[in-house]
Amino acid sequence: MSTGTPRRFRITVASGKGGTGKTTVAIGLARAIGETQLLDADAEEPNIHLFFPGQWDKETPVHRLVPEVNFDRCTYCGRCASSCQFNALVVFGQKLLFFEELCHGCGACSLVCPEKAITEKPRRVGVIRGPAHWGKILLLEARLEVGEASGTQLIREMKRAISPDLPAVIDAAPGASCPVMEAIKGSDYCLLVTEPTPFGLSDLQIAVEAVRELGVPLGVVINRSSGEDRLIEEFCTQAGLPILARIPFSRAAAEAYSRGQHPIDTVPGFAEIFAGLWRALQAQLEAQLQKEGSLA
């Protein structure tokens, strides 16, 4: 690592379209960096564990608070429902309805209840697995409980466990939903992985628009490149986005992947591709630092 690059940088690997190769890139990049944290922030379907042969020694449950109404005290005054910004509570006549999946756990209802009829109970949202040692990589995973609607809170919790002493690579879920935005928020750089197809381009455009709202610097990685990726290149030029790497289409890579093997270990040339991505990313990070330094 060159002396200009900050030690504690945080990179998020995201995409518009699913299946473009985020996990391939996240793992490959982490391997190229060497000593780094790698976080699986696709809480609905974490998949980095499929490549990890070791044991998860540590698992930390995460909870959200959900209101519970004591109907012996409730007078159906409706103050709780009026205070709820998310329409999770409805009160009329002698009826109170609570919609748990709309609840954001803000606690306003229990605060405003004049009869102290509402208490907050913890409900398990999921777990954070790790940190686990994978060679030089420190692995963490957010795993959402089956039936829970959103991984956003879980990802926020996992980010709190990021050590400031090492860099971090975050593998986000596909798309531009709230959990993805949480995985990108606060990062120093976001890599958008795309494929050179019309679907890849269309979803990339959406992702770029969403990430720009967060003010995180962006770069593109083209996966399954045919060498001629005009569709994506034209868009990137027009949008002012750097292309940091092109990973060639490789049947051997796909076959290895399907066996739970990363192509960096099984396909010649891939180690150099990810080393190249890491070099290009360092240059971007250094340029960002220079820009921030000159603005300070």
Added chain:
Amino acid sequence: MRDIAITATAPSLEAEVDARFGRASHFILISSQNPDDWEATTNPALSAGGGAGVAAGQFLASRGVKALLTGNVGPNAFSVLQAAGIAVFPVNGQTVREAYQNYLKNNLSRTAQPTKAADHLH
């Protein structure tokens, strides 16, 4: 009493019935006893980030509505409407006026459950 609510794409009896409930653009509130006793209102739940169906259901309950004519009702809205004693009649491809007349002639069937799955918020 304007006891019938009909979702509408515009504030008029000639408008198409809005297929949505929680995110319907307008409600027509009309009396089952007198077709001239009606009003149009914009849907107060439109600006809701989430739980629009719940908010719309609460609005109708507060207005003393007994029957709702609309395209689709999701599970949360349906719970609210059911608790409030509001019967739900799905309608398809009709104007507000046509749906109202079909309701009075008993041509519409009440549904016993939500007609669509929940929307995902986050």
